[in-house]
Amino acid sequence: MKVNRRIYICSPLVDKLSIIYNVPLLDAHNRTIRDLRISLTDRCNFRCFYCLPNGEPPLARKDTILTFEEIAYISEIFVSLGIQKIRLTGGEPLLRKDVPVMVAQLARLKPRLTDLALTTNGFDFTRKAGSLKDAGLDRVTLSLDSLKADRFHEITGVDALDKVLTAIESAKSFGFDPVKINAVIVRGCNDDEIVDFARFARENDVKMRFIEFMPLDSGHDWQRSSVVSGNEIYEAIHSQFPLKLKNSSRESETAWKYEFSDGGKGEIGIIAPVTEMFCGACSRIRLTADGQIRTCLFSTNEHNLRDFVRSGASREEIVEFIQGVVIKKEPRHHINDPKFVQPARTMSFIGG
Ligand code: SAM
Ligand code: SF4
Numbered sequence: 001m002k003v004n005r006r007i008y009i010c011s012p013l014v015d016k017l018s019i020i021y022n023v024p025l026l027d028a029h030n031r032t033i034r035d036l037r038i039s040l041t042d043r044c045n046f047r048c049f050y051c052l053p054n055g056e057p058p059l060a061r062k063d064t065i066l067t068f069e070e071i072a073y074i075s076e077i078f079v080s081l082g083i084q085k086i087r088l089t090g091g092e093p094l095l096r097k098d099v100p101v102m103v104a105q106l107a108r109l110k111p112r113l114t115d116l117a118l119t120t121n122g123f124d125f126t127r128k129a130g131s132l133k134d135a136g137l138d139r140v141t142l143s144l145d146s147l148k149a150d151r152f153h154e155i156t157g158v159d160a161l162d163k164v165l166t167a168i169e170s171a172k173s174f175g176f177d178p179v180k181i182n183a184v185i186v187r188g189c190n191d192d193e194i195v196d197f198a199r200f201a202r203e204n205d206v207k208m209r210f211i212e213f214m215p216l217d218s219g220h221d222w223q224r225s226s227v228v229s230g231n232e233i234y235e236a237i238h239s240q241f242p243l244k245l246k247n248s249s250r251e252s253e254t255a256w257k258y259e260f261s262d263g264g265k266g267e268i269g270i271i272a273p274v275t276e277m278f279c280g281a282c283s284r285i286r287l288t289a290d291g292q293i294r295t296c297l298f299s300t301n302e303h304n305l306r307d308f309v310r311s312g313a314s315r316e317e318i319v320e321f322i323q324g325v326v327i328k329k330e331p332r333h334h335i336n337d338p339k340f341v342q343p344a345r346t347m348s349f350i351g352g
Contacts, residue, residue, distance in 0.1 A: 024082030025322070027295075027329040031282060035085045036078050038071060039289045039351030040093040040102065046121050047157030048145070050184050052348040053219040056091075064290045066306060068098075072105040074287065074309065075113075077318055085115040087141075089351040091289065094124045100135040107136025117141065119182070119352065122167035123160055129170040140171045141180040141209070146190050147200060155189065168206065178267075180207045185228040194228075194236040201266030202241070209255060209269040215335060216297065216347040230256070230272025237268060254278060273297075279332035286351050293322070294350055295329035300343055 025033040044052050066074070075086060086106055093099060099118075106116055117139040118132065125142065132140075144164055146152040152161040171179045181201070185191055194210065201208035210233045215222035234256075237243060243258035246267070255269030272278075279296075286294040291306020303325040309318060334340045343350070 025078075025285075025326045028327050029280075029329070029331050031280075031329070032082065033285050033326055033329070034083060034283045035087070035285070036075070036083045037087045037089055037284060037286045037351050038075070039090050039287065039349070040071075040088055040096045040099065041065070041091040042289045042349045043095050044090065044092040044121070044348050045095060045123055045158065046092065046160075048143075048155060048184075049157075049219065049221070050155075050186060050213055050217050051352075052346065053157075053217065053221075056348070064306070066287075066289065066291045068102045068105060070291070070306070070309060071102065071287075074291075074305065074318075075106055076109060077315065077322065079109045079112050081319065081322065084113060085117070086113060087117045087119060089119040091348050091351075092121050092123070093118060094120050094128060100128065100131040100137075103132055103135035103137045110136070115139065119143070120167075121156070122164040123158070125167035126163070126170040129167075129174045129176075133174045133176065137176070139178065139180070140176045141182055142168055142171065143182045143184075144168070145183050147193060147196050151190065168204065172204075172206075178207045180209055180269075182209045182211055184211045184213055185233060186213045187226045187228050189226075191228045191232075191236075194233055195240045198237045198241050198266075198268060201268060202260060202264040203266075205265040207267040207269060209271055211271045212274045214273055214297070214347070215340070215342045216350070216352075218346040218348070220342065222342070224274075227274050229275040230270040231275065233270050233272075234258075243268060273333070274335055277332060277336070279330075282329075285326065285329070288345070288349060288351060293325050295325060296333060297347075297350060297352075298333040298335065298343055299330065300341060302345075 027033065043056055047053055047055060103116065106113065115138055116136060118137055119141045122142040142164060145155045149161045153159045168179060168181065183197055185194060197208050212230060213222060213227050241264065242261040244261045246257040246259050254271045258268040288294060291304065292302035293305050294302055305321065308321050313321070
């Protein structure tokens with residue numbers, strides 16, 4: 001094995017950089033980075049009020065967006081550095097043309113890449129499910145914030161509940177396993193549906209993920225009082241359908257996972273980044289559609305990998321660039337600090 005071709009150990013006072021080749025990506029807080037989220041586009045056909053209520057600002061010029069070839073090249077380098085999971089997201093990733101082609105290029109990175117997943121609002125999923133599966137997509141997560149048609153329309157700006165429910169059925173029938181469903185729970189909006197979602201998980205044998213509302217909305221309407229805590233979500237479900245914890249430690253996962261004590265089908269996951277920070281075990285890094293590396297959802301700065309790659313940098317230099325960025329990953333987010341500043345770019349740009 002080729003290791004330590006060049007090692008720079010700089011004084012921690014000067015720059016905490018330790019650049020080592022062909023070893024997993026490690027940050028300065030001893031966290032190994034295994035999970036890369038790639039935003040394929042910052043555009044979206046939905047207008048979820050907690051994400052992108054007013055649509056995108058004027059579109060970035062097309063040539064600022066990474067091409068599939070660039071994404072494949074960068075991903076291959078990331079995988080050589082120990083990334084095991086890639087999730088394609090956005091914006092709405094399926095708005096990008098020929099996503100199965102991108103999936104097929106990334107699937108070539110298996111078996112070092114162990115998990116290739118997609119998060120989608122489901123609007124256009126049914127039409128593409130077969131070609132995504134054939135291209136090598138392993139898993140899909142669909143977003144569903146209400147089981148009531150009118151409310152779904154109000155939340156997303158689009159009258160598409162039936163389409164998303166059909167997409168969930170398609171995901172199951174094309175053999176995606178598991179099928180996960182994300183619901184962002186917001187007080188006074190859909191918190192009265194928590195138990196209905198749990199019932200939906202049981203009846204449809206899917207993994208329901210309840211997510212706390214985070215301050216990443218482009219409308220800047222987030223308020224602490226709108227956050228329904230993970231604990232409240234747990235209590236609401238547990239009182240109707242007793243739950244049994246599946247993972248006693250989350251390790252680098254974001255969710256506490258539960259099964260139903262009565263042996264019912266489906267799974268419940270609770271993701272509580274606001275009330276129960278899990279930064280200490282974070283293994284994630286993000287690449288925006290325009291090629292910026294973000295080391296945290298709440299980063300206030302980004303690292304321009306796109307221009308570095310386009311400048312003709314060698315593979316070795318790109319490896320050094322990535323390692324140099326990862327080592328500086330923030331120890332934690334600051335949502336709960338009085339001086340918290342919401343990042344300039346919002347969830348749809350960062351890639352949730
Ligand atoms: N458009 C796709 C979708 O909606 O599934 C993928 C991108 S979306 C940004 C990814 C996930 O982020 C979705 O499940 C969405 O519900 C979640 N999300 C968006 N804004 C959020 C916020 N402010 N707080 C918590 N989750 C959010
Ligand atoms: Fe679009 Fe997904 Fe954001 Fe909704 S959550 S506006 S579907 S990117």
